[in-house]
Amino acid sequence: MTWRIVVISSVCKLDLKLNHIVIRGEQLRRVHLSEIAVLMIENTSVSLTAALLCELSKRKIKVIFCDEKRNPYGELLPFYGSHDTTDKLRTQIGWDLETAGIVWAEIVKDKIRKQAGLLSEYRLNRQAELLESYIDEVQPHDSTNREGHAAKVYFNALYGMDFSRRNENTANACMNYGYAVLLSAFNREITAAGYFTQLGIFHDNTFNPFNLGSDLMEPFRPLIDKCVLEMDPIELGTVEKMKLVEVLNWEVVIDSKNNYLINAIRIYCRSVFDAMNTKKPEKLRFYG
Incomplete structure (x- = not known):
């Protein structure tokens, strides 16, 4: 069940491993993608892998990107939301x-x-x-x-x-x-x-x-x-x-x-x- 709202506020790198989002910052953290409903990237210095972005789109996880003032500016939307x-x-x-x-x-x-x-x-x-x-x-x-x-x-x-x-x-x-x-x-x-x-x-x-x-x-x-x-x-x-x-x-x-x-x-x-x-x-x- 997707229910978590994950907010990334500090400088870190995000990548994908075994169906988990891996957050590599001051601490190493993992969250299973099946639990995530929304991922908000507040810091413009965060880096993400293409593999992670692709998997987030496939799972229809909402990704919100913020600008330098930490205000929502854009989002990741898949081309195809369903088979039809x-x-x-x-x-x-x-x-x-x-x-x-x-x-x-x-x-x-x-x-x-x-x-x-x-x-x-x-x-x-x-x-x-x-x-x-x-x-x-x-x-x-x-x-x-x-x-x-x-x-x-x-x-x-x-x-x-x-x-x-x-x-x-x-x-x-x-x-x-x-x-x-x-x-x-x-x-x-x-x-x-x-x-x-x-x-x-x-x-x-x-x-x-x-x-x-x-x-x-x-x-x-x-x-x-x-x-x-x-x-x-x-x-x-x-x-x-x-x-x-x-x-x-x-x-x-x-x-x-x-x-x-x-x-x-x-x-x-x-x-x-x-x-x-x-x-x-x-x-x-x-x-x-």
């Missing part, structure tokens, strides 16, 4: 627009529902009730932009009327870091299932290679927001980054069962693909 990738591409290109509109509306509703729940936890009941009223107003394709209106109310309630997601501050830096980690987890599941991250349900930015991941991750953003609020950070340092990465190991309920978030993402993504392929939005499964 070509068929999946044809199917994805042909996804029904009407179904896509309904699925996107359900995703937006669940995101707003999660945002309202977080506001309620912080006793911001008036704003939570306003967000709940938006849920019934969401139309297919979110043509009334309830998501945008909800976001403004949500962030202003949490951080004040002068707050903007465009501001350069610690809260935004932490959220951006957490969102990047979350997006990588979704891209992993999309490619592992044989689909293409470029072709979204709602997002269709020509310059965004992760349109589908950007779509699917929306209801999960409030988990990152909650982590940032609980930390109340004064900087985006190593401790804060580790806490944000550990969100992937939080437990949530999906399909009436407790699951690590990283496994819940897999269940949820597969439900979205089922909903789109069968034109049955009722197949969607959100975490509770």
Whole structure:
């Protein structure tokens, strides 16, 4: 079972031996690849062997590379996530627009529902009730932009009327870091299932290679927001980054069962693909 999130922060060499990742730094450590869900390379001085990178891709282990500021910058994605990738591409290109509109509306509703729940936890009941009223107003394709209106109310309630997601501050830096980690987890599941991250349900930015991941991750953003609020950070340092990465190991309920978030993402993504392929939005499964 893949569950470990391995973060490499110091200078070392990584190679492959007998299905283990071998970490050669100040100490010699080994981790079996079957246990790893995510490998994050924080230090730009880390070296890796091609054999290891190839095996990580084969096993669909998400590899995230950070820049010189230790912020997520890129990721390793395999060309082929499943044996029938070509068929999946044809199917994805042909996804029904009407179904896509309904699925996107359900995703937006669940995101707003999660945002309202977080506001309620912080006793911001008036704003939570306003967000709940938006849920019934969401139309297919979110043509009334309830998501945008909800976001403004949500962030202003949490951080004040002068707050903007465009501001350069610690809260935004932490959220951006957490969102990047979350997006990588979704891209992993999309490619592992044989689909293409470029072709979204709602997002269709020509310059965004992760349109589908950007779509699917929306209801999960409030988990990152909650982590940032609980930390109340004064900087985006190593401790804060580790806490944000550990969100992937939080437990949530999906399909009436407790699951690590990283496994819940897999269940949820597969439900979205089922909903789109069968034109049955009722197949969607959100975490509770």
